[in-house]
Amino acid sequence: MNSDVILFLVVATALAFDFTNGFHDTANVVATSISTGAARPQVAIGFASLLNFVGAFISISVAATVAKDVVNAEVITPTIVFAGLIGAIAWNLVTWYFGLPSSSSHALIGGVVGSAVAAVGFDAVLAEGLVGKVLIPAVVAPILAFLVAGFAIGLSDRVVGKQRPGIVSRGYRYGQIVSGGLLALAHGTNDAQKTMGIITLALIANGTLGAEADPPFWVIASSATAIAAGTYSGGWRIIKTTGTRIIKMDAAQGFSAQGAGAAVILASTHFGFPLSTTHVINGGVMGSGAAKRLSAVRWGVAGNIMVAWLLTLPAAAAIGALTYGVTRIFGTGALGPILVTLMALSLVVTAFARRARGGAPVEATGT
Amino acid sequence: MIATIVHTNELLQTIAASLIAGIGVTFLFSVGIWGASQFTELSRNERPLAATAVAIIGTVALLGVAASVITGIVVMTHK
Numbered sequence: 001m002n003s004d005v006i007l008f009l010v011v012a013t014a015l016a017f018d019f020t021n022g023f024h025d026t027a028n029v030v031a032t033s034i035s036t037g038a039a040r041p042q043v044a045i046g047f048a049s050l051l052n053f054v055g056a057f058i059s060i061s062v063a064a065t066v067a068k069d070v071v072n073a074e075v076i077t078p079t080i081v082f083a084g085l086i087g088a089i090a091w092n093l094v095t096w097y098f099g100l101p102s103s104s105s106h107a108l109i110g111g112v113v114g115s116a117v118a119a120v121g122f123d124a125v126l127a128e129g130l131v132g133k134v135l136i137p138a139v140v141a142p143i144l145a146f147l148v149a150g151f152a153i154g155l156s157d158r159v160v161g162k163q164r165p166g167i168v169s170r171g172y173r174y175g176q177i178v179s180g181g182l183l184a185l186a187h188g189t190n191d192a193q194k195t196m197g198i199i200t201l202a203l204i205a206n207g208t209l210g211a212e213a214d215p216p217f218w219v220i221a222s223s224a225t226a227i228a229a230g231t232y233s234g235g236w237r238i239i240k241t242t243g244t245r246i247i248k249m250d251a252a253q254g255f256s257a258q259g260a261g262a263a264v265i266l267a268s269t270h271f272g273f274p275l276s277t278t279h280v281i282n283g284g285v286m287g288s289g290a291a292k293r294l295s296a297v298r299w300g301v302a303g304n305i306m307v308a309w310l311l312t313l314p315a316a317a318a319i320g321a322l323t324y325g326v327t328r329i330f331g332t333g334a335l336g337p338i339l340v341t342l343m344a345l346s347l348v349v350t351a352f353a354r355r356a357r358g359g360a361p362v363e364a365t366g367t
Numbered sequence: 368m369i370a371t372i373v374h375t376n377e378l379l380q381t382i383a384a385s386l387i388a389g390i391g392v393t394f395l396f397s398v399g400i401w402g403a404s405q406f407t408e409l410s411r412n413e414r415p416l417a418a419t420a421v422a423i424i425g426t427v428a429l430l431g432v433a434a435s436v437i438t439g440i441v442v443m444t445h446k
Contacts, residue, residue, distance in 0.1 A: 058444045132374045137381070144382055148389035155390060159397035163404035171400035182436065189443065256393050263389035263439075264381075270443055271377040 003206055005334035006078040009341055010202040013085045015226040018195035020092045021104040022052060022230025025191060028261075028281040029184045029231065032254035038176035041234075047177075048184035049232035055188025056224030061272035062190055063215050066197025069129030069272075070109055071116045073204045073211060076124065079327055080115045081202040082337050086344055087111030087320025091312060093351050100308040103276035107316040108194050109134055112201075114317025115324040137273035141264050142283030149253075149260035149287035156252055157292075172251035179258035186265035187277045188227060194274055195223040249288065257284035279309060392435050398428035 029052075030044040039047070067073065071080075088104070088111035095102040109130075116124035160168045196215040203209040209216075215223075249257070261281040268275045282302075289297040327336030402425015409418035 058440070136373055136378065140378065140382070144385050145389075148385055151386075152390045152393035155394050156397040159394065159401050160404065163401060164408075167404045167407065168400055171396075171403060175396050175400075178432070178436065182439075185440075255396070256389075259393050259396075260385070260389040263392070264385045266439055266443055267381045267384035267388065270384075271374070271381055273377075273381065 002333045003078060006082060006337050007202060007206045007208070009334070009337045010078050010082045010085065011199055011222075013082060013089070013341065014195050014199045014202070015222055017085050017089050017092075017104075017108065017198075018192065018223050018226035019230035019233075020089055020096075021108075021191050021195070022049075022227040023233050024092050024096055024104050024230075025187060025277050026231045026234045028277045029187050030180065032249060032257050032281070032285065033176050033180040036173065036176065036249050036251045036254040038173040038251060038254060039180065044180065045232060045234050047181060048187075049228045051181050051184035052188035052192070052231045053224045053228035055185040056192035056196075056227060057220060058185075058189050059269055060193060060196065060214055060220070062193035062269055062274045063196035063200060065129065065133050065272040065274055066109070066194050067200040067204065067215075068212075069126055069133055071112060071124050071201070072126055073201055075120045076116060076201060076205045077119070078202045078206050079332070079337060080119045080124075080324060081112060081198060081205060083115035083118075083324035083327055083340075084108070084112030084320040085198065086323040086340055087114055087316045087318070089344065090319045090323075090347070091316040093348060094315075095308055095312075097351055097355065102308045102312045103138075103278050105191060105194055105274050105276040106134075106138060106309075106312045108198065109274065110313035110316030111320035112198070113313075114320035117317070118321035118324040119328075133273055137268055137275060138279065141268060141273075141275050142279040145257075145260045145264045145280045145283035146287035146290070148263060149256045149284040150291035152256040152260060153253055153288045153291045156256060160252075169251050172255045175255045176251060176258060179255050179262060182262035182266070183258045183277070183281065184231075186262045186269065187231075188224070190265050190269045190275055191277060192220075192223045192227045193269070195226065196220055197274075199223070249285070253285075253288035253292070257281065257288040260284040260287065388435060388439060392432055395428045395431040395435070399425045399432065401425065402428060 026045060026048065029048045033039040033044045034041050085108070088107040091102065091107040092104055113125055113130065196219050199219045200209065200213065200215045204211055204213065261277065261284040264280050265275055265277060286297050286302055323340055327340055330336035330339060402421045405421040406418050406425065409421060
């Protein structure tokens with residue numbers, strides 16, 4: 001009975017995390033389209049939400065990595081997964097509250113690793129998977145997106161640089177419908193799979209699924225729905241940071257940034273690397289700006305974002321470990337997770353209420 | 368030890384695929400826009416043959432973009 005209650009809480013918390021992931025990452029997916037005027041905010045967000053949903057169904061490689069390659073499923077319990085999820089959600093809320101992009105994905109992995117270490121020790125962590133499939137791709141991906149976007153915009157300037165600006169700008173705006181759509185698809189497939197992986201890990205830990213099982217269809221469908229709903233709900237504060245504060249973009253830069261982001265995320269997803277769309281699209285945005293003019297990139301803001309990125313894994317791990325400790329105060333049953341869920345809910349409501357009192361959401365400004 | 372931890376082959380394939388797809392698609396799309404722009408210009412100057420040629424180049428480039436996107440999605444769904 002206790003384990004079923006905890007499993008239910010894990011599934012509900014994972015889907016809530018998926019929702020916050022979509023909510024938090026909407027900005028990364030649609031900011032460039034909105035800031036270049038390629039799409040109205042409502043249209044861009046609706047389109048991104050739909051493609052997030054579709055994207056969640058096209059691969060399960062990343063889900064397999066999260067479920068089987070980061071922590072040892074044999075020593076993991078549903079309570080550990082629950083505590084890790086709370087760590088990730090708490091960190092997402094903090095960065096959302098202060099308008100800072102971070103990485104929902106790394107928050108999730110950091111949270112689970114932190115709670116697993118607190119519960120079992122470092123033996124619970126699969127170093128090969130964590131380093132080889134998470135940490136190294138996490139460093140490589142934004143740099144790769146930076147380079148791809150930089151080379152792409154350089155090449156496009158050579159091809160269309162002497163053409164009439166009106167037709168060129170209009171062309172790239174139309175192109176952004178495709179590149180923005182691909183980015184949303186890529187976001188859906190990589191990020192929704194992390195939730196699928198976490199729920200699958202909990203099902204394996206609970207003995208509901210075998211150690212080598214793939215995510216069941218209900219897990220895929222519910223994760224797809226949660227991330228799409230989160231994306232639709234939007235994240236207006238962070239749109240401003242990503243879309244206009246890092247660099248003032250034109251449509252060609254937006255196209256190359258989105259194209260670079262989509263290419264890197266889709267290729268990584270194919271090989272099961274759980275990436276962050278936040279890292280990748282910001283790398284692409286900076287690359288497309290730096291290729292035209294280094295001073296066009298507001299490096300101070302980019303530096304603040306990097307600090308948030310660096311903090312994500314350890315901060316989420318610390319909160320995950322702390323949460324596990326709190327649940328254990330109340331024993332090994334369901335009481336601890338239930339009380340932590342109630343505390344987390346009250347924190348979420350407080351954060352939203354304070355934010356609502358703080359004024360209207362920040363609108364993205366076109367450039 | 369490091370070689371077993373780093374998934375070198377998969378990482379290199381990811382880097383190659385990202386470079387080819389990201390830069391290639393942007394290049395092809397730029398050629399498509401160039402074709403449209405040149406077509407307008409050449410048509411205005413009453414040079415129908417040249418206009419047709421650039422229109423064909425632009426269309427082929429845009430078809431290349433479409434083919435690249437479809438190929439990418441098909442590869443994704445077949446693992």
